[in-house]
Amino acid sequence: MKNRPSILLIAASAVLISVVAIALIGNVFSPFAVTDQNLLGRLKPPAFLGGPEEYLLGTDRIGRDMVARLVAGLRMSLLVALAGTLIGAIVGTVIGFLAAHFRGYVEEGLMMLVDFQASLPFILIALTLLAFFGNSLILFIILMGLFGWETYARLARGVVLSATSQPYAKAVTSLGAHPMRLYIRHILPNVASALIVQITLTFPQIILLETSLSFLGLGIQSPNTSLGQILGDGRDYLSTAWWISVWPGLLIFVITLSMSILGDALRDRLDPMLKVRTT
Amino acid sequence: MTDTLLDIRGLSVPLPTGADRPFAVKDLSLSLSKGEILCIVGETGSGKSLTAFASMGLLPTNLPKPSGEVMFEGRNLLTLTEEQRREINGRRLAMIFQEPIAALNPIYRVGEQVAEAFRLHTKLSEAEIKQKVIDLFTEVHLPNPREILRSYPHQLSGGQCQRVMIATALALDPAILIADEPTTALDVTTQAQILRLMLDLREKHGTGILFITHDFGVVAEIADRVAVMRHGTLVETGPAKEVLLNPQEEYTQNLLAAVPRLQPKVSRSYLGEPVLVASKVAKTYQTRTLFGAGRKVKAVDEVDVTIRRGETLGLVGESGSGKSTLAQCLIRLVEPDGGEVTISGGKFSGLKGADLRAARQRVQIVFQDPFTALDPRQSVRSAIAEGPIIHGLSPAEATARADGLIEAVGLDPSGGDRFPHEFSGGQRQRICIARALALEPELIIADESVSALDVSVQAQVLDLLAEMQERLQFGMLFITHDLRVASRICDRIAVMRHGKIVEQDEPATLFANPTQDYTRKLLAAVPGRDWQTNPTRKAV
Numbered sequence: 001m002k003n004r005p006s007i008l009l010i011a012a013s014a015v016l017i018s019v020v021a022i023a024l025i026g027n028v029f030s031p032f033a034v035t036d037q038n039l040l041g042r043l044k045p046p047a048f049l050g051g052p053e054e055y056l057l058g059t060d061r062i063g064r065d066m067v068a069r070l071v072a073g074l075r076m077s078l079l080v081a082l083a084g085t086l087i088g089a090i091v092g093t094v095i096g097f098l099a100a101h102f103r104g105y106v107e108e109g110l111m112m113l114v115d116f117q118a119s120l121p122f123i124l125i126a127l128t129l130l131a132f133f134g135n136s137l138i139l140f141i142i143l144m145g146l147f148g149w150e151t152y153a154r155l156a157r158g159v160v161l162s163a164t165s166q167p168y169a170k171a172v173t174s175l176g177a178h179p180m181r182l183y184i185r186h187i188l189p190n191v192a193s194a195l196i197v198q199i200t201l202t203f204p205q206i207i208l209l210e211t212s213l214s215f216l217g218l219g220i221q222s223p224n225t226s227l228g229q230i231l232g233d234g235r236d237y238l239s240t241a242w243w244i245s246v247w248p249g250l251l252i253f254v255i256t257l258s259m260s261i262l263g264d265a266l267r268d269r270l271d272p273m274l275k276v277r278t279t
Numbered sequence: 280m281t282d283t284l285l286d287i288r289g290l291s292v293p294l295p296t297g298a299d300r301p302f303a304v305k306d307l308s309l310s311l312s313k314g315e316i317l318c319i320v321g322e323t324g325s326g327k328s329l330t331a332f333a334s335m336g337l338l339p340t341n342l343p344k345p346s347g348e349v350m351f352e353g354r355n356l357l358t359l360t361e362e363q364r365r366e367i368n369g370r371r372l373a374m375i376f377q378e379p380i381a382a383l384n385p386i387y388r389v390g391e392q393v394a395e396a397f398r399l400h401t402k403l404s405e406a407e408i409k410q411k412v413i414d415l416f417t418e419v420h421l422p423n424p425r426e427i428l429r430s431y432p433h434q435l436s437g438g439q440c441q442r443v444m445i446a447t448a449l450a451l452d453p454a455i456l457i458a459d460e461p462t463t464a465l466d467v468t469t470q471a472q473i474l475r476l477m478l479d480l481r482e483k484h485g486t487g488i489l490f491i492t493h494d495f496g497v498v499a500e501i502a503d504r505v506a507v508m509r510h511g512t513l514v515e516t517g518p519a520k521e522v523l524l525n526p527q528e529e530y531t532q533n534l535l536a537a538v539p540r541l542q543p544k545v546s547r548s549y550l551g552e553p554v555l556v557a558s559k560v561a562k563t564y565q566t567r568t569l570f571g572a573g574r575k576v577k578a579v580d581e582v583d584v585t586i587r588r589g590e591t592l593g594l595v596g597e598s599g600s601g602k603s604t605l606a607q608c609l610i611r612l613v614e615p616d617g618g619e620v621t622i623s624g625g626k627f628s629g630l631k632g633a634d635l636r637a638a639r640q641r642v643q644i645v646f647q648d649p650f651t652a653l654d655p656r657q658s659v660r661s662a663i664a665e666g667p668i669i670h671g672l673s674p675a676e677a678t679a680r681a682d683g684l685i686e687a688v689g690l691d692p693s694g695g696d697r698f699p700h701e702f703s704g705g706q707r708q709r710i711c712i713a714r715a716l717a718l719e720p721e722l723i724i725a726d727e728s729v730s731a732l733d734v735s736v737q738a739q740v741l742d743l744l745a746e747m748q749e750r751l752q753f754g755m756l757f758i759t760h761d762l763r764v765a766s767r768i769c770d771r772i773a774v775m776r777h778g779k780i781v782e783q784d785e786p787a788t789l790f791a792n793p794t795q796d797y798t799r800k801l802l803a804a805v806p807g808r809d810w811q812t813n814p815t816r817k818a819v
Contacts, residue, residue, distance in 0.1 A: 167652040170612050171711070175666040175718065176639035189656045 009265045012258035019255055023078055026071035029056055034072040035223060038063035043241040058243045060233060069230055070247055076226040077252075080144055081206045087145025088206075089152050089199050096156025097183055100164065110153070117150040123212065130218050140219060147209055148202040155198055159191040193266075200263030204256035211252055227252050282313040284454055284487040285334065290347035290357075292329050292338065292511075303329045303342070304511045311455065314485040316477070318498045318519070321508035322534075322733035323704075327491045330508075331457045333357065334489075335374050336364045351455070370400050373448035377460040379440035383432040389443045390428030396450040415446040419476060438469035442476070449480065456480070457489045462497065466597040467760060471804035474501050493734065495538045496763065499523055499807025507531050523810055537738035539767035540811045543786030550770070551588030554721045554754040555642075558583045560608050560618035562601075578604040579615070580778035586722065586754040593769030593786075594758045595801070601778040602758045606724045609756070610642050611635065623721035640670050643715035647727035649707035653699040659685070659710050660695030666718040677717075684713040688743060705736035709743065716747060723748075724756045729764060741768050762805050766790070774798050 031054060039062060045051040046058040046066075057066040095114075099107040126143055133139055163169060164187060172182050207227075213219035214228030215235075222229075227248040234244030292304040304326040311317045321327045332338050333345050334356055349356040352371065359367065376382045383392060390412055397408045409428075416424030419442040432440055441461060448456055458477070462470040478501055480486055492498060498505055502519040507530070515528045526532045562579040578601045586592045594602050608615035611627065620628040622641045630638050643666075646652040653662055663681035668674055686692045688709040690702075699707055708728060715723055725744065729737040745768060748755060759765050765772050766786050773783040774797065782795045793799045802808070 167646040167648060168654045171644065171646065171652055171714065172654070172665070174610055174612060174639055174642075174644050175669055175714075176636040177665070177669050178636060181669070186654050186657070190654065 005265070008261055012261035012265075015254050015258040016262065019074070019251070019258075020078070022071065023074045026074070027068065030065050030067035030071070032065040032068045034064065034068045034225065036064060036068070043237065043244075045241070046243055057247055058241070060230075060244050061237060061241070066243065066247060069225060070227075070251065073225045073227045073230050073248060074251060076220055076224055077207060077210055077228070080141055080210050080220070080226065081203055083141045084144025084147060084206045084210075085199055085203045087142065088147060088149040088202060089195065091145065092149035092152025093156045093195060095149070096153040096158075097160055097187075099153065099157045100160035101179060101183070107157075111157070114150040114153050122147050122209070126209070126213060127218065130213075135218065135221055137220070137224065140213075144206050144210060147206055151202065152195065152198060155194060156191065159194050160187055163187045163190050197263055197267040200259055200266055203263075204259045207252060207256055283310050284313050284315075284351065285311040285489070286348075286350040287330070287334070288348040288350065290330065290333060290345060290349060292326070292333055292345040293343040295341060295343065300510065302511050304333070304345075306347070307508075307511075307513050309506055309513065309516065311487045311489055313454075313487055314481055315503045316481055316488045316490055316501050317504050317506060318490045318492055318502035319506045319508060320492055320495065320498055320534075322493060322735065324510070325508040326511035327508050328459050331374070331459050331489060331491055335368060335372060335457060337374075369396055369453075370451045371453050372455050372457065373451075373453040374457040374459065375441070375444045375448050375461045377463050379437055379444050379461075379464070380432055382444055383440055385432050388429050388431055389435065389440075390430075393443065393447045393450060396447055400451055411450070412446070415450060416443075418449070419443075419446045420472070421446070436469075437465050438473065441465060441469075441473055445473075445476065445480075449484070449486075452484060453486065455487045455489065457491075459491045460493070461490075463492070463494070467762070467806075468597065468800055468804040470497075470806065474806065477501060494806065495523070495535060495734070496806035496808070496810075499810035507534070534735060537735040538811070539738070539741070539761075539763040541763050541766050541790070541805055541808050542812055543766055543790050544769065550590045551752070553585050553587050554623045555584060555586040555609070555756070556619075556621045557585070557609055558619050560584070560605065560620065561616045562604055562608050562613060563616055577778045579608055581618070582775075582778070582780055584609070584756070584773070584780075586756060588721070588754055589748060589752040590770045591748065591755040591757050591768055593765035593772040594756060594775055595760065595762060595765050595772060596775035597760065597801075600775045602775050603726055604778075605775070606644070606726050606756060606758055610639075610644050610724055612644075637670070640666065640718040641720055642722040642724065643718055643720040644724040644726060645708070645711050645715050645728045648731050649704050649711055650699075652711050653707060653714075655699055658696050658698055659702075662699075662710065663695075663714045663717050666714065670718065680717060681713070684717055685710075687747075688713045688716075689739075703736075705732055705740060708732060708736075708740050712740075712743060712747070716751065719751070720753055722754045722756070724758070726758045727760070728757075730759065730761065737764070744768065762801065774801065 038059065041052060041055070041059050041063045042061055044055055044059045047053045047056050051058050055065055057070065059065060060069065095110055099110040125146070129143055169182060169186060172186055210219055210226060211228030211231060214226050215232040217232060220226040220229050230248040231245050234241065237244055287307060287309045290304055290307045291302050294301060294303050307330060309317070319327045319330060329338065334349050336356065336359065338345065345357055347357070383389060393412045393415060394408045397403055397411060403411065412428060413424045416427055421427050421439060421442050427435070427439070435443065462473050465473065474497065477488060477490070481488055490501065498519060504517065505519050505522040506516040507514040507522065507528070509530055515522060515526065515531050522531065523535065526535055559581045560579055561577070561581050564576045564578050566574050582605055584592070594605070596602050604613060607613040609620055615628070618628065622638070625638060625641065627638055627642070660678060660681045663684055664674070664677035667677040667680055672680070682692060682695060685695055690706060690709055699710065702710065729740050732740060741764065744755070757765065757769055769786060771783060772786050772789050773780045774795065775781070776797050782789065782793065782798050789798065790802065793802060
């Protein structure tokens with residue numbers, strides 16, 4: 001078995017670490033606050049292309065520093081994606097466990113909900129909910145959490161059913177363990193790898209979803225900003241000031257790609273059965 | 280022995296670097312003559328199957344190339360090209376496998392699969408091929424060959440599938456038949472028939488048979504010569520009678536000593552009050568189809584069982600007889616449809632929720648496969664201590680009890696922090712036994728608990744169970760398909776068939792005077808049943 005991670009995997013991890021680092025301390029590259037406007041310095045190109053040297057990556061249509069904007073947008077996008085992924089993972093996993101435990105009508109009902117969700121394009125659900133309830137950050141994050149829960153539910157139900165049919169689960173039951181103990185201490189650790197892999201696959205999808213909605217103007221609203229929103233802002237200036245859309249686009253691209261590579265690698269590695277014997 | 284068919288000279292199969300030993304098979308020399316049955320016996324990891332695979336050119340592709348020679352009809356089988364290999368395999372050399380159902384393609388009718396051998400290697404017409412296949416099916420004693428021709432593998436029993444595989448192997452009248460544990464997955468009565476068939480074939484066609492097995496009973500039943508392997512090397516070879524009755528090597532002597540004798544255990548007299556009283560336990564399974572209720576199967580049909588303190592009741596029967604379902608109903612891993620179960624004086628059936636969970640400490644189960652019976656992510660000590668903790672013992676006391684048990688079941692006391700995958704199969708089964716004993720149960724159910732283990736390990740685990748029972752006086756329900764094992768450990772044996780216990784008695788009485796035809800059939804089917812107790816009766 002190969003133990004050395006591939007170059008691709010190392011690169012992907014490096015990218016993700018630097019992205020998180022930028023989100024945390026990226027402000028040191030910019031002397032400006034995210035809201036600072038400079039109407040005389042509108043649509044200036046990045047410093048290395050002849051723009052003013054205090055604007056490393058150029059300015060947008062009302063003269064805000066792109067670096068400051070990107071750092072703020074990145075923070076928001078990561079926060080929304082992270083919160084959304086976790087909400088979806090927890091809700092979906094709990095539903096999957098419930099379905100696998102109760103079987104019968106409960107299972108059929110829950111799985112019908114799953115099918116219902118899976119058969120509707122999520123963007124349609126999102127647009128409808130946003131149209132009815134208006135937009136707020138909390139609502140938006142919950143909405144992102146609704147995305148993908150059905151894949152966790154299906155996955156969790158499947159892996160839990162197969163894990164509970166293993167003799168060790170029967171043995172624990174016959175020790176007299178409460179079902180909660182069985183699920184939390186024995187089944188969950190054994191199926192966690194599958195769920196973690198699913199998380200790494202959903203995360204980029206949520207980033208893309210947030211981007212699409214914000215691009216359409218239905219997502220994150222000013223004065224907050226996100227990568228998708230910046231991307232949408234630059235739409236009208238693509239021919240004159242391409243940097244407004246290209247920087248956030250590039251960031252989204254490397255984040256989703258690296259996350260997917262990492263997820264694939266995790267799927268190959270996290271299976272305890274594949275581990276070599278240690279003695 | 281002049282007519283040598285297959286001559287293996289200095290065969291070595293290397294393993295990839297990082298494996299537990301450098302060679303899977305090392306410097307092995309063996310020969311097989313025309314019309315001879317050579318049994319290769321050995322425990323798990325002895326390299327017996329890889330020897331067969333090397334001869335057939337079926338070695339896993341991740342292994343380095345084997346060295347040495349396997350001479351057959353003047354050619355070295357190890358150096359054949361793909362094309363030469365196709366020419367020989369199937370036509371001159373044929374192989375049958377352990378899992379007959381898995382070795383048949385599920386989407387083709389079995390007749391087609393046998394016919395394929397003729398289509399690939401001969402120019403016969405379709406009608407001729409069909410006739411050939413029917414003849415073959417008749418020869419391997421398949422009932423209604425014309426109907427079976429059109430059946431799919433899933434419509435046949437395991438024994439019938441193995442007959443189809445044998446028919447395929449014999450289609451082109453090969454010089455050599457290589458059989459890799461062909462009867463291990465089959466019931467004992469089916470096994471007896473297949474072994475009979477092999478002997479017939481050898482008689483009629485003069486086929487040389489290389490028969491790989493772990494079961495000395497089977498060896499005694501059919502082998503002309505035996506080769507004993509261990510860790511990839513040949514330990515001892517010779518005529519079957521010599522090796523079985525007068526083994527020269529210590530390893531062979533130990534292996535043979537570990538094979539349980541088909542000899543009733545002396546009954547014990549000091550048995551106490553009943554710990555398990557079960558009456559009219561029943562479980563019916565109903566298959567459901569799209570169009571409503573399907574077939575009903577009475578897996579357990581109103582069975583009564585009583586086990587006394589310190590007593591071992593053996594439950595024997597073939598697969599599908601309902602032994603495991605009965606055990607799972609008794610311990611309520613499967614909810615029985617009806618019946619009363621009382622364990623050590625307290626009612627066990629009908630309990631719910633917390634009462635049931637509390638009562639579970641009175642009865643524990645040890646499963647067949649020690650590789651899946653332990654949570655792979657839980658350390659051994661924590662697995663053993665879990666039961667007592669659930670039932671209210673403080674973690675410190677439970678850990679102390681677990682450490683005591685690890686030692687009591689014969690494991691290194693420092694091994695408690697390790698995880699199940701770091702132990703061998705026999706060691707894991709000891710851990711499972713320790714986990715069951717940690718609750719100090721009144722009744723232990725051992726569901727084929729030694730069936731997956733090598734014979735020497737099997738003997739040790741059986742001894743451990745007997746010794747623990749002696750000390751702790753629990754009652755034991757011992758489920759097995761192996762009458763030798765049952766005769767070694769059980770005080771009483773119950774024979775189960777079609778969900779009912781058809782006969783129940785002390786082993787001595789049961790073996791001497793079985794009242795049921797079915798029991799007689801089972802006893803007669805035990806392979807090589809006399810070779811240990813009465814070696815002169817049958818020329819082994």
